[in-house]
Amino acid sequence: MNCRDLETELTPYLDGELPAGARVEFEAHLASCPTCPRNVEVERHNLSMIRAAAKAAAPVAPEDFKLKLLASLRTDSERQRRGRLQQLTAMAAGVTLAMVVGHQAYRSHQRRLYEQDAAMRHARQFPLEIEQSPEAIERWFGGKVDYRVSVPRFPNARATGARLLQVRDKPAAYIRYDAPRQMGLFVYGDDHDVDVGTEPAMATSNGYNVVSWREGDVVYQLVTDLDEQDIRGLVPGSQPAPSESLPPQPTTLDVRPASFQH
Amino acid sequence: MMFGLSRSTQHRTQFEALLAPWLDPLYASALRLTRHEGNAQDLVQDTVMRAWRFFEKFEKGTNFRAWIFKILTNTFINSYRRNTRERSLQDESERQSVEARFFSSELTEQTQNPEAHLVDRLMSEDVIKAIDGLSIDFRMVVILADLQEFSYKEIAEILDIPVGTVMSRLFRGRKQLQKVLLAREELPASPAIDLNAFRERKKLA
Numbered sequence: 001m002n003c004r005d006l007e008t009e010l011t012p013y014l015d016g017e018l019p020a021g022a023r024v025e026f027e028a029h030l031a032s033c034p035t036c037p038r039n040v041e042v043e044r045h046n047l048s049m050i051r052a053a054a055k056a057a058a059p060v061a062p063e064d065f066k067l068k069l070l071a072s073l074r075t076d077s078e079r080q081r082r083g084r085l086q087q088l089t090a091m092a093a094g095v096t097l098a099m100v101v102g103h104q105a106y107r108s109h110q111r112r113l114y115e116q117d118a119a120m121r122h123a124r125q126f127p128l129e130i131e132q133s134p135e136a137i138e139r140w141f142g143g144k145v146d147y148r149v150s151v152p153r154f155p156n157a158r159a160t161g162a163r164l165l166q167v168r169d170k171p172a173a174y175i176r177y178d179a180p181r182q183m184g185l186f187v188y189g190d191d192h193d194v195d196v197g198t199e200p201a202m203a204t205s206n207g208y209n210v211v212s213w214r215e216g217d218v219v220y221q222l223v224t225d226l227d228e229q230d231i232r233g234l235v236p237g238s239q240p241a242p243s244e245s246l247p248p249q250p251t252t253l254d255v256r257p258a259s260f261q262h
Numbered sequence: 263m264m265f266g267l268s269r270s271t272q273h274r275t276q277f278e279a280l281l282a283p284w285l286d287p288l289y290a291s292a293l294r295l296t297r298h299e300g301n302a303q304d305l306v307q308d309t310v311m312r313a314w315r316f317f318e319k320f321e322k323g324t325n326f327r328a329w330i331f332k333i334l335t336n337t338f339i340n341s342y343r344r345n346t347r348e349r350s351l352q353d354e355s356e357r358q359s360v361e362a363r364f365f366s367s368e369l370t371e372q373t374q375n376p377e378a379h380l381v382d383r384l385m386s387e388d389v390i391k392a393i394d395g396l397s398i399d400f401r402m403v404v405i406l407a408d409l410q411e412f413s414y415k416e417i418a419e420i421l422d423i424p425v426g427t428v429m430s431r432l433f434r435g436r437k438q439l440q441k442v443l444l445a446r447e448e449l450p451a452s453p454a455i456d457l458n459a460f461r462e463r464k465k466l467a
Contacts, residue, residue, distance in 0.1 A: 011433040015407065017414050046380045046440050050389055051408045057386035058409060061289035065303050069285075069310055070278065076311060077274045084270070 001029040006036050013040075014047055107195035111212060112203065114194045114221065117167045119206040121174070122184035122223040128161035128176060137162045141173050147189035147218055149173040154234050157183065168193075183224035190217045200235050202228065211235050277317050280326045281310065287327075287410055288334055294405050295338050297394050305341070309334045328412065332420040335402060380443055392442040400435030407432050 006029055012018045013026050030037050130140045134151035137159060141149035144164060151159045157177040165174040165186070173187040188194060200213040209231055211222045222235060288309060292302035313320075313333050320329055393404060402421060406412045407428075414432075418425045 011429055011436070012414070015414070015432075017429075042379050047408075047436065049380045049384045050436070050439055050443070053384040053386045053389035054393060054409050057390050058287075058290035059293060060286045061306065062303075065289075065306075066285055069307055072307070073274065073278065073310065073314055076314060077270060081270045 001025050003029075003033060003036055006030070006033070006040075010040065010043055014044055110193060111195045111201075112205075114168055114170075115203050115205045115210040115212065118172075118184070118186045118221045119208040119210055119223050121165050121167060122186075122208065123206060126163060126165065126174075129163035131161035134159045137175060145171055145173055145189060147187075149175075149187050149218075151175055152185065152220070157234065181224065181226055183222060183226065186221040186223070188219045188221070190214065190219050194219045194221070202231065273317070274314075277314055281313070281330070284327055284330060285310075288330065291331070291334065291405050291410060292338070294390070294393055294401065294409065295335075295398075305334065305338055308337050308341075312337060325416070328416045328420055331406065331410065331412070335406075335420055380440065381447060384443065388443060388446055389439070392439045392446075395442060396435055396438060400431055400438065403428055403431040404435040404439065408436075 006026060009018055009022060009026055013023065018026060030040060130137055132140070134153070137151050138149055140162065151162075153159075154177065156179065158179050160176050160178045162173065162175045165172050167186060167188070170188060170191075170193060175185045175187065177183045177185065194212060196212040196214050196219060198214050200211045202209060202211050204210065205223075208223045208225055209228065211220075211224075211231055213220055213235070222231075224231065224234075226234065285306070288306050289302060292305040292309075293299065296302045296305055309330065313330050316333070320326065393401060396404060403417060406417045406420060407414075412420065414425050414428045417428045421428070423431075
């Protein structure tokens with residue numbers, strides 16, 4: 001090592017950053033050099049003077065500033081917490097929405113299954129169990145199902161007969177009309193399996209139009225090959241699905257027992 | 263929700279406990295960086311709020327002091343580069359080899375001078391002025407090494423520069439300080455400085 005090398009390593013040497021091997025060499029040169037020790041001593045002295053003076057002059061942060069700082073830290077922390085809370089709330093709301101949407105989807109899927117099954121069973125043309133007047137049909141259903149079955153009177157349509165049918169393992173009163181075109185009406189006791197409101201909802205299934213609606217505790221599903229226009233004349237207020245979003249229109253369909261209908 | 267609340271409070275308490283010992287050093291460094299009390303407070307405030315927001319990223323058990331000083335210097339550099347036109351030395355001198363920088367003739371002359379021994383009691387005020395007179399790159403390493411006593415490795419990490427660069431900047435920065443301080447000792451002081459120096463001496467006496 002020469003004096004020039006020493007100068008290069010003087011800074012790390014004074015800072016105690018010289019690796020052990022280099023330090024040994026550095027000190028060996030110092031021990032043998034006539035001029036370097038003096039320079040190193042001056043450098044060391046100057047550095048310690050500068051450091052001491054700089055540290056002596058180092059200010060402390062004003063007390064009111066520190067308090068202000070901690071206060072804003074707390075405010076920010078509180079804001080963050082509220083933010084997280086809002087996030088959680090939003091997440092919960094999202095989950096609720098997903099559940100509602102999912103439930104809705106499930107419910108409309110359920111109704112769709114009933115529509116399909118009803119349309120299929122109507123198409124099968126099962127033999128009727130009773131072929132009498134509406135009043136007789138209503139009487140016949142008495143005691144066979146847990147709900148009151150009335151035979152609605154449709155304009156220009158005549159009930160010809162009825163039977164019991166299972167629609168998706170659910171007992172249904174099936175009433176057949178034969179004029180002007182044949183149609184089948186399924187009447188279910190309402191256990192909310194068929195998701196429908198009082199306003200008729202229309203769908204198509206197996207080539208039939210299916211109109212579903214609720215009257216009190218009873219759900220009706222009318223399966224017909226009439227077109228929408230004709231159905232609207234038949235079932236007041238019926239709209240193509242999804243019709244639930246429209247303001248409900250009063251149904252004027254008469255579902256009182258046949259004896260009260262005129 | 264109660265769990266979230268207590269956890270975030272605990273989180274903040276943890277941060278405050280880690281921060282507390284370094285508020286004064288941060289402020290002292292910020293003051294030398296900005297050379298202005300109001301700006302220094304703003305800088306520390308920005309630094310602490312940033313550190314708090316990134317606290318989740320801080321690995322527990324590692325060097326908090328180096329971590330928050332890195333945020334301090336980054337915050338300073340970002341706002342500094344936006345707000346001032348002072349050019350960084352990095353552009354001009356970093357291109358020269360380390361060797362050339364170490365042996366700038368002007369500086370080595372100074373060290374070779376056996377008379378270049380600073381008086382035993384330097385005026386803090388003079389040292390502060392000399393530090394404040396350094397260009398920003400030199401000032402940062404001098405503050406970190408001589409005021410905060412960070413290791414070269416820590417400084418390299420804080421400033422995101424190689425250890426060799428830390429060393430050469432420190433070398434040159436200190437040389438410049440010595441030069442300024444020695445010149446001050448030799449020159450007859452101006453009356454204003456004299457008065458301050460007198461006060462300082464009186465205080466120390």
